[in-house]
Amino acid sequence: MAAVSKRYLLGEDHPGASLRETLAHGVRRLRPGASRPRRDELWSLRDVDLEVARGTSLGIVGRNGAGKSTILRVLSRITEPTSGVSRTRGRVASLLEIGTGFHPELSGRENIYLNGAILGMRRRDIDRRLDEIVQFSGVSRFIDTPIKRYSSGMYLRLAFAVAAHLEPDILLVDEVLAVGDAEFQRKCLDTMASVERSGRTVVFVSHDLGAIASLCATSVWLDGGRIRRQGQTTDVIADYLASATTADGARTFAERAGAPVSLLGITVRDHRGVATTLLSHGQAFSISLRIRLSTESPGLDCAIYLATRAGTRIFDEMWSDRVAGRPVGPGEYEVNAVIPACLNIGDYVVGVWLGTSYETFLDDPAVATLRLEGSTSDRPERLVELPLKWTHHEAGVGTGTIGNIGGG
Amino acid sequence: MLPHIAETTGWVENGPGSRTGLRPLLEVPHHRDLVRFLAIRDLKVRYKQAVFGVAWAVLQPLLGVAVFTIVLNRIAGVAAPGVPYVVFAYVGLAGWAYLSTSVNECAESLVRYSALVTKVYFPRAAAPLASVLPGLADLAVASIALAVLMAVTRTVPGLALLALPLAVLSLVVAALAVGIWLSALNVQFRDVRLVLAFFVQLWLFVSPVVYPANLVHGSWQFVYALNPSVGPLGLLRWSVLSMPLNVAMITESLLVAFALLVGGLYYFQATERRFADVI
Numbered sequence: 295m296a297a298v299s300k301r302y303l304l305g306e307d308h309p310g311a312s313l314r315e316t317l318a319h320g321v322r323r324l325r326p327g328a329s330r331p332r333r334d335e336l337w338s339l340r341d342v343d344l345e346v347a348r349g350t351s352l353g354i355v356g357r358n359g360a361g362k363s364t365i366l367r368v369l370s371r372i373t374e375p376t377s378g379v380s381r382t383r384g385r386v387a388s389l390l391e392i393g394t395g396f397h398p399e400l401s402g403r404e405n406i407y408l409n410g411a412i413l414g415m416r417r418r419d420i421d422r423r424l425d426e427i428v429q430f431s432g433v434s435r436f437i438d439t440p441i442k443r444y445s446s447g448m449y450l451r452l453a454f455a456v457a458a459h460l461e462p463d464i465l466l467v468d469e470v471l472a473v474g475d476a477e478f479q480r481k482c483l484d485t486m487a488s489v490e491r492s493g494r495t496v497v498f499v500s501h502d503l504g505a506i507a508s509l510c511a512t513s514v515w516l517d518g519g520r521i522r523r524q525g526q527t528t529d530v531i532a533d534y535l536a537s538a539t540t541a542d543g544a545r546t547f548a549e550r551a552g553a554p555v556s557l558l559g560i561t562v563r564d565h566r567g568v569a570t571t572l573l574s575h576g577q578a579f580s581i582s583l584r585i586r587l588s589t590e591s592p593g594l595d596c597a598i599y600l601a602t603r604a605g606t607r608i609f610d611e612m613w614s615d616r617v618a619g620r621p622v623g624p625g626e627y628e629v630n631a632v633i634p635a636c637l638n639i640g641d642y643v644v645g646v647w648l649g650t651s652y653e654t655f656l657d658d659p660a661v662a663t664l665r666l667e668g669s670t671s672d673r674p675e676r677l678v679e680l681p682l683k684w685t686h687h688e689a690g691v692g693t694g695t696i697g698n699i700g701g702g
Numbered sequence: 703m704l705p706h707i708a709e710t711t712g713w714v715e716n717g718p719g720s721r722t723g724l725r726p727l728l729e730v731p732h733h734r735d736l737v738r739f740l741a742i743r744d745l746k747v748r749y750k751q752a753v754f755g756v757a758w759a760v761l762q763p764l765l766g767v768a769v770f771t772i773v774l775n776r777i778a779g780v781a782a783p784g785v786p787y788v789v790f791a792y793v794g795l796a797g798w799a800y801l802s803t804s805v806n807e808c809a810e811s812l813v814r815y816s817a818l819v820t821k822v823y824f825p826r827a828a829a830p831l832a833s834v835l836p837g838l839a840d841l842a843v844a845s846i847a848l849a850v851l852m853a854v855t856r857t858v859p860g861l862a863l864l865a866l867p868l869a870v871l872s873l874v875v876a877a878l879a880v881g882i883w884l885s886a887l888n889v890q891f892r893d894v895r896l897v898l899a900f901f902v903q904l905w906l907f908v909s910p911v912v913y914p915a916n917l918v919h920g921s922w923q924f925v926y927a928l929n930p931s932v933g934p935l936g937l938l939r940w941s942v943l944s945m946p947l948n949v950a951m952i953t954e955s956l957l958v959a960f961a962l963l964v965g966g967l968y969y970f971q972a973t974e975r976r977f978a979d980v981i
Contacts, residue, residue, distance in 0.1 A: 370822075371714070372819075372820065374716055374718055382714050383712070388822060399746070412824050416735055
């Protein structure tokens with residue numbers, strides 16, 4: 295398989311263009327002297343040269359929006375490149391999003407056949423593989439149940455089983471392992487490794503650098519649609535991480551003369567304690583503030599708030615009198631807050647407020663920016679992910695013993 | 703080796719525009735199992751939670767027959783030459799039910815499964831093609847009721863009944879000819895969805911569904927036969943009810959349907975590579 299050179303223009307014809315706009319556009323172009331209006335361009339890939347030999351695995355790493363998924367979309371012929379050309383040899387199966395092509399009303403078995411057919415398989419070929427797929431997926435008891443009754447885990451297992459067992463020559467995997475339990479993730483990695491061993495090709499996009507390192511000998515680091523580094527996976531990952539951690543995880547500020555309270559610095563640390571503003575989705579992180587009190591400051595409160603780039607404030611939490619051992623006397627202090635793994639992927643802005651009940655000493659809505667990276671497929675529209683406590687009971691049955699709502 | 707492997711032993715290119723050409727269309731025959739599974743899926747999904755299920759395939763034309771027999775036949779005095787109006791209208795409405803349903807399904811075929819289009823590659827034409835097939839099952843069911851109706855009214859089909867598959871094929875061609883345009887246009891312009899219901903209603907008025915085409919006289923016949931439904935419906939009635947065949951009109955209409963289909967396929971292949979970007 296060789297993908298020679300590909301550029302891909304996104305948003306050239308933005309989604310939802312109506313007939314009216316297109317007609318108006320056409321009329322404008324008919325008028326003499328009218329120039330074609332410029333549209334916002336987004337180059338998702340720029341002059342990417344890539345070659346993957348048959349029977350090898352290639353990992354692709356990079357930030358959100360670096361063009362990783364676009365490479366897979368071009369390779370699988372879902373979309374055409376704007377210039378350049380990609381060439382593949384053999385049957386391509388893509389796992390771009392789990393369960394695409396599954397229909398909720400159809401049974402697991404029917405969906406296996408449908409998915410196989412989408413991959414270009416003939417019925418008798420699917421017949422041959424059916425038992426294997428069902429066994430791998432571990433949903434054999436429910437194979438004739440409509441998959442709308444499946445749990446998300448069962449759904450995922452079935453989808454992976456189908457893609458991995460339909461004997462593609464090239465398997466494109468995009469961030470599957472972000473979901474599913476550890477046991478299943480290991481099973482997926484094993485399967486992908488065996489796909490590679492059987493002389494077929496795997497292209498693997500993931501934020502899980504560990505998984506890439508264990509599966510792919512060579513990798514590519516994409517940055518802004520261009521290949522930044524290509525080579526041995528260990529080298530590529532090291533470079534990628536190095537670039538990410540220097541992305542000002544820490545900022546310092548000058549002390550404000552005469553002010554009773556100054557913010558000297560802010561440091562964002564990931565779950566491993568590394569100072570970085572590039573964080574993993576699904577992991578807690580911490581924000582620490584270094585503040586200097588020049589006078590005795592009783593009743594001082596310190597608030598950290600977090601907003602999306604669009605300005606929606608997600609939380610605004612104050613460290614106040616309730617906490618024992620808070621600083622009051624002059625000196626330098628470090629205040630640390632751990633933010634649990636509750637934020638969706640995206641860019642965020644950290645704001646800091648320092649003051650008392652009566653006056654504000656400092657209120658800076660953009661002290662630091664941070665970015666959470668992870669699979670883009672996981673319900674991008676939500677702001678927070680909360681571990682809700684679910685209970686249930688059969689309504690109208692029994693003597694009124696109700697499950698412990700909100701308990702625990 | 704297996705046919706699908708043999709077919710792909712060469713390199714498959716993905717490049718801008720001209721490089722891929724007709725290839726995606728030519729892939730459709732290799733994906734005939736996909737077409738079949740998509741059709742079966744649509745059929746199953748359609749009747750999965752419907753109480754009356756397949757009975758709708760009979761009820762729909764029957765209700766139409768009841769209304770049109772009273773309004774057009776009894777009140778307005780529209781009659782069909784040589785056959786009871788009830789049977790005449792039933793054949794027309796069953797054929798029309800197939801046409802209108804299939805065109806609707808076809809128009810929505812890509813948009814409804816936009817998740818599939820943006821996430822998986824398959825020859826896109828498989829979707830509109832598959833969407834005109836489930837209607838044939840309805841048509842088969844409706845024809846059972848037709849047999850009963852014909853027995854009751856003592857309408858005997860002639861030798862032309864042997865040409866029924868041909869008549870049905872022409873219906874499929876007409877549905878696909880209109881539908882494939884709409885399916886591709888709908889990807890880019892959702893206006894299609896908004897005007898489709900109105901368009902289909904107008905189409906019914908200019909089609910020989912509840913009135914015979916011989917009501918149209920003189921040079922209007924040429925204009926009237928530009929409608930791609932005139933040919934298939936005429937063939938259907940000729941085959942089932944041995945009604946006279948207006949060869950000129952039917953030939954013209956079939957040619958229009960065929961030209962629409964070829965043009966539609968051309969438009970489809972010219973735009974399909976960008977479906978995933980604009981859908």
